[in-house]
Amino acid sequence: MSPRTTGITLLAYAALGALFRWLSLSVPVFKVPFLGGAWLGWILLGICVLTGGWLLWRGQRQWHWSPLTLKQFRRFRDIRRGYVSFLILLALVGVASLDTLIVGKRALMVRYEGKLYFPFVTDVLPATTFGLKDESETDYRELQRQFRESKSANWVLLPLVPYDAKLDTPEIIEEVVIRDGLAYRASESKPFDGRAYTLFRDNPQQKRQEWVYRHGLRQGEMRGWDANNEQVEKATFEKGRRISYTDYTDGKAAALESQAADTMLTVVYPPSPPSLTHRHFLGTTSIGGDVLAILFGGWQQAIIAAILFVTFVFVVGVAAGGLLGYFGGTTDIIGMRLIEIWSVLPFLFIVMIVSSIVSPNLFLLVVIIALFSWMGTTIYIRTAALKEKARDYVASARLLGASTGRIIFKHILPNSIAILVTLAPFEVSAIITSLAALDYLGFGLPPEEPSWGRLLHEGTEDFNYPWIVSSAFFAMTMVLVLVTFVGEAVREAFDPKKFTTYK
Numbered sequence: 001m002s003p004r005t006t007g008i009t010l011l012a013y014a015a016l017g018a019l020f021r022w023l024s025l026s027v028p029v030f031k032v033p034f035l036g037g038a039w040l041g042w043i044l045l046g047i048c049v050l051t052g053g054w055l056l057w058r059g060q061r062q063w064h065w066s067p068l069t070l071k072q073f074r075r076f077r078d079i080r081r082g083y084v085s086f087l088i089l090l091a092l093v094g095v096a097s098l099d100t101l102i103v104g105k106r107a108l109m110v111r112y113e114g115k116l117y118f119p120f121v122t123d124v125l126p127a128t129t130f131g132l133k134d135e136s137e138t139d140y141r142e143l144q145r146q147f148r149e150s151k152s153a154n155w156v157l158l159p160l161v162p163y164d165a166k167l168d169t170p171e172i173i174e175e176v177v178i179r180d181g182l183a184y185r186a187s188e189s190k191p192f193d194g195r196a197y198t199l200f201r202d203n204p205q206q207k208r209q210e211w212v213y214r215h216g217l218r219q220g221e222m223r224g225w226d227a228n229n230e231q232v233e234k235a236t237f238e239k240g241r242r243i244s245y246t247d248y249t250d251g252k253a254a255a256l257e258s259q260a261a262d263t264m265l266t267v268v269y270p271p272s273p274p275s276l277t278h279r280h281f282l283g284t285t286s287i288g289g290d291v292l293a294i295l296f297g298g299w300q301q302a303i304i305a306a307i308l309f310v311t312f313v314f315v316v317g318v319a320a321g322g323l324l325g326y327f328g329g330t331t332d333i334i335g336m337r338l339i340e341i342w343s344v345l346p347f348l349f350i351v352m353i354v355s356s357i358v359s360p361n362l363f364l365l366v367v368i369i370a371l372f373s374w375m376g377t378t379i380y381i382r383t384a385a386l387k388e389k390a391r392d393y394v395a396s397a398r399l400l401g402a403s404t405g406r407i408i409f410k411h412i413l414p415n416s417i418a419i420l421v422t423l424a425p426f427e428v429s430a431i432i433t434s435l436a437a438l439d440y441l442g443f444g445l446p447p448e449e450p451s452w453g454r455l456l457h458e459g460t461e462d463f464n465y466p467w468i469v470s471s472a473f474f475a476m477t478m479v480l481v482l483v484t485f486v487g488e489a490v491r492e493a494f495d496p497k498k499f500t501t502y503k
Helices: 003-022 032-036 037-059 067-078 082-101 140-150 252-260 291-327 330-342 348-357 362-371 374-388 392-399 404-416 419-442 454-462 468-492
Strands: 109-112 113-115 155-157 174-177 182-185 196-200 207-214 219-223 229-239 243-245 264-267
Touching: 003 037, 003 155, 032 037, 032 082, 032 291, 037 362, 037 374, 067 082, 067 468, 082 196, 082 291, 113 174, 196 330, 229 252, 243 348, 252 404, 264 291, 291 330, 291 374, 291 404, 291 454, 291 468, 330 374, 348 419, 362 419, 374 404, 374 419, 392 404, 419 454, 419 468, 454 468
Parallel strands: none
Antiparallel strands: 109 113, 109 155, 174 182, 174 264, 196 207, 196 264, 207 219, 219 229, 229 243
16 A cells, blocks of 8 residues: 555545544444544544554555665564564454444344334434334344344344443342341342442432442442532542542532432442353353453543554654754753653642542543653664764765755655664554553543453452452453564664664
8 A cells, every 4th residue: 555545545544534534324343433432533543543544644645665674564464473473463453343243232223014123233223113112322232132032033143242441231129228237239248349339319310429348338439429420529439438538629528418319329230251141251240241342432432542642652752852962062951851851740649639630531541651751762762863863874964955844854764764664563562551551450440341450450360250350450451462472573673783784
């Protein structure tokens, strides 16, 4: 594929993605940029437009690779472990882009009374569309069961995994009671583990507060809402004691206590082992999520995060490193001192502060992580620029009257930027592990978002359900090993010592 063809493809993808979003159509592949949120989706489409426009404007009809670059590509292909890992990763990215064609609660196709419906790309279809009395969104698993039992000509085609990545299991609501200072489910005699919540007395459809219980005691995060479903408070508990509290309304949240119902409820989701009958191929979690669906959603989040993270880190790193390396002197000294100061700031504390103020989304987390990760790339590019500016071709460019900008962006950086190829796989590995670690510690994405780190946390808290921790551990290990193999192969293939003889 030529540069111009690549540019046209990126522009077409961005245009179709924006069109489908404007028409409220959830078309697989084109909806992937928006999986992390609306703002994040528009930013990713903007990156596609900028990249495609630049390739179309400046691109050539064909890629013109130097003999050395072709030799490096051939060497990478000859390193079988890295090359096969690269192909597997590409296949996994392709599978993730199919989205609701593989994993999702909405049916791919419904035939009802001689008409065909495609719920997975359209707006929410109420159950009344298919002859049911409920005005809420159709439960397509239940609809399929009813069609089969009635033995009618109507049918429902569901995805391979007919569950959403965001907590999608039929609810069983049960009361939680406090006895001797410990919480118990009304039907059990052992202390309660799970989430419990209260509702507004005058609005029984709206949650007032929600807690996490471990061994009958409050443990972890508490969240509170007002009658308009706006989050008004947040707290953290440890073994039943409240250790932190944030009121987003300057003290008004306490006035809502009297409006809460006296009964505390929980949605019962007993973890179930892998089942082909119910199509829970890797089982379920303790709060009802299908493990395979959560792994799939977590992988989609990881792909989006990796694209954003690598773009941000490389753009900032190349710009800052190139300027420091080329100008040197006072600019270099001041810049390096600022980098040293910035690098010692407590990353985890800042994430904790941000998490206590707002509920972080994927874009915000990636930005925070990137703000503390660009220094390494900057130092590498700075070193390469220091070396390149002493070359004869730079001196020749100066003698010919080339401007400083042209020397930096046309000569020095293009000859220094090859180092980014070897850094990219390890940056991808870094963002995946960072997001998983933050979710594991409870400072990452909201609880309803799919997360590998939260799966690991839940699995390690109770080893009675080994399918939870083993699935998350295997998925993370497999992806990180594949990325590491690709990184090692790229580093070996692009090592200049393989193709250069020093005298």
